[in-house]
Amino acid sequence: MKTLGKLEAVLWSIALPGFSQLLSGQIIKGTLFVLLEFVINMYSNFNSAIMFSFLGEIDHAIQVTNFQWLMFYPCLYFFAMWDAYRTSMPEKEELSFLPFVFSAYFVTVGLMYSTRIKVFGILIGPVFLPMLSLIPGLMIGFIIRWIILSIKKYRLQK
DSSP states (O other), X not given: OOOOOHHHHHHHHHHSTTHHHHHTTOHHHHHHHHHHHHHHHHHHTHHHXXXXXXXXXXXXXXXXXXXXXXXXXXXXXXXXXXXHHHHHSOTTOOSTHHHHHHHHXXXXXXXXXXXXXXXXXXXXXXXXHHHHHHHHHHHHHHHHHHHHHHHHHHHHHO
8 A cells, every 4th residue: 555645645646536536545545536527527517517617608607507416516526626636734733634524515615605605896706706616715724723732732732
């Protein structure tokens, strides 16, 4: 089994959920993640939404998107990423899941509001608003992790 570094594991998982698991020898888990990614991607029409979004055709991207299926994507994506990170992180690292969990939550909420929220008067749709929602998700996850670890460290010093 190949050992991946944390950064390498996360980057392969960003490329496609399940790649890190496959590279590290977790064949069943990696195959499941890849298959789930393909099923969700196919039934949600996510590739079409991405294509239309990058072409600036946001209304068309919204029309082709099956939001019922796409709502599963952020949780799968960030869980696969966290799982890849978890298998390569040091044993004593604590609460590393928090940035991933909050990212999944914020990206899902961004997806839900992507047909309504405008940024600087521009509707940015089901691809770009969830991507922007990642930023506060990561920030809040890291801040909460830092607060909890700081409190724990403070209590241990007493």
